[in-house]
Amino acid sequence: MPLPRRRFAGLCSGGALAALTASALGASSSRAVAGAVARTHFKAIVIGSGFGGSVAALRLGRAGVDTLVLERGRQWPTSPTEAVFGSQERIDGRMFWFRSVAYWPGVAPVPVRPQPGVAEVSNEAHLDILCGAAVGGGSVVYTGATVPPPRPYFTSLYPPGLSYDEFAGRWFPLATRELGATTMPKDIYDAAPFTHSRLWDRHMRRAGYAPEPIGSTFDWDVLRAELRGTVRASATAGESDFGCSNGAKKSLDRTYLPRALATGNVQLRPLHEVRSVRRGRRGGYALEVRRMDASGTVLDVEEYTCDLLFVCAGTLNTNRLLVAARERGDLPDLPAALGSGFGGNGDQISLRTTLTERTGPAQGAPCASARFFHRDFAQPMRAESWQWLSAHSLPVLVTFAVTVDRENRGTFVYDRRTRRVVLTGWGPEAQRASARAMGQYDAAVLAANPGLVSVALDYPVPFTGHPLGGCAIGRCTDLEGRVAGHRGLYVLDGSLVPGNAGGANPSLTITALAERALARIVATGG
Structure with missing residues (x-):
């Protein structure tokens, strides 16, 4: 049963600090800041800071909900002169999520130092899957193409309750503006x-x-600066697959996430990897979270709890978390269809x-x-x-x-x-x-x-850089991403898309689905 709207809008704990990282919060010696860093219970937790997770963070924050975003990857800086990321021509471990040998088409298979790099390559049976592993998720490593699917394919793939006219008239334009495409x-x-x-x-x-x-979500002013020679060439030189060091992309850490943090109701903790999800002892949800430093060393493992859980870890990792939770008995009543319907777009x-x-x-x-x-x-x-x-x-x-x-x-x-x-x-x-x-x-x-x-x-x-499906909307969830039979559990990422985005790069569709879902979740109180 949804929460009453008035109660949902008032769930903020009153002054949760908005900060990009827990370590940044810890730089202050005040007891208030130390308490904010140490806190492990939030009204809402969002797993992942990609397209769905960033939308959830912003809309929950603006609704006054005390929210924590847990992101397994690093928050990467930008530099006008330095190569922050590796690339196909400067291969190193920063490119990959804990790999000892570089691996991706066009990348020489040379040894690299395992670390929490910007992208994970998962070697599944007969398919290699690339997904983001950074603050901003896939927006850091995609190529910015932002397009809607044509009407007939959207209509054939999604449940009748998702109107193409509604998306074309409202949600695709909203997502396009918010992403800056x-x-x-x-x-x-x-x-x-x-x-x-x-x-x-x-x-x-x-x-x-x-x-x-x-x-496209590239920043044309940065490209103009590259062409003038006032910043290091990145996007104009072809860098994209493993990030643009000079901020040439309008990635989510430049759009949705700063707006979410500016509400004062949202915290973001990078290098916090959610390893499992289960029911909390007193209701809600409990998460096992592994906290790392920038080298990948595990600092500790903690339990986080929440009343509202938004699983936005990306197709690959949302399926990993929820399928394991069902089969291990942590969330045994998850839908039987969960995990099925995966496609590579x-x-x-x-x-x-x-x-x-x-x-x-x-x-x-x-x-x-x-x-x-x-x-x-x-x-x-x-x-x-x-x-x-x-x-x-x-x-x-x-x-x-x-x-x-x-x-x-x-x-x-x-x-x-x-x-x-x-x-x-x-x-x-x-x-x-x-x-x-x-x-x-x-x-x-x-x-x-x-x-x-x-x-x-x-x-x-x-290979695919667009893994989709496994928690299809209208099959495993309702049309707002509420997981069947689990109050307060939501999925809002590429796993909602039924294996194919209908002839489109999926980022715009994922963002639009999440925007529509959060508008209704906030309006109805849960």
Whole structure:
């Protein structure tokens, strides 16, 4: 039963300190600050600071709710001159969440020091999954593409109670504004590092396909500073997959999260990894939390408790937490469907080389344009102009695509032998239809552009940076993310999306779903 609205709005403990990290709070010697750091009970706890978690933090904070955000990753600084992050050309352990060997397409497999790096790569059966591990979650390591799904695919994937007209009229525009997404300005598009973008567009037009500008959360003023040489080149040099050191992205630690902290009702504690979730002894929820330092050394393990729990740990880690909680008996009544319906959003990538046209001195990271194909290929798909960091004037162009795959799904299950949650039911065939659509697209572009050659990409294992599903909205939760049968338990992240975002990069959809959910949760009192 929802809490009465008046009671929900008054749940703030009255003066919880807004601070970016518990260690920052601890820098003061006052007893009040020390008490704030030591406190482990909050009215609401949000696990994760990605797109869903950041929305939850802001809207709960503005509703006056005493809220703590627990984030396993670091809060990374920015610098106008220094390389804060590693990259495909400066490989080090800062790129990866506790790996001893670097591992991702385009990254040489060299030894690195295990540490709480900015992105986790999980090697599941027949699929490698990348997800963010930082304050700001996936917004730190994505490429900023911010687009809604076309109406027919949204409608076919989501329950009837989620109206496309409502999302198109209210929630997608709100999320776009809050994320700060805009299309690439002409002066940036015309600059030398985006020669590859203009060339990609020309190839599309020759094939009879009109590319359209795409929303992006890159900060164009920072890119202009890069072009002037007043800050270190990052986005214009192709850095993106493991973060932009100079703040060229409007990541969530620059948008939603500071606004949440400014309410005075929200705390954020980085390097706090939630290891398990169960019912509290006196009601509500109890969390086992591992606190680390920046090197990854475990400082202690504590129990945190709350009345309202928002699980926003991202698709991979939300499934890990909740599937394990169900199977170990910590939350035994979680829905039987939990863990099922996982998909990789139809992610595909292809390279082609042009033998007669120049691609520019470097390939800037922001995506300038895209084109949606409804009936041209084996699956509906969105093709986007992408880039290769290491191109350095090489005549190579990259296309990234997301297809509308309604069929291929996997399931997260608990392996009692290893006590780990793993992906099952996902074989090599799961991405064949998406790969076929991408191949048909490549063939159409090559046929219209003499001098182009397709370059085969043969990675050892298929991969995705858009893991989705496992806690599908309308199946495991109601339309506001309330988990069936568990009062005060909510899921608001990519695991709500039913395995595919309908031909879109999923960040905008996740943000919009969370905005809609929180508006109703606050309005109805729970």
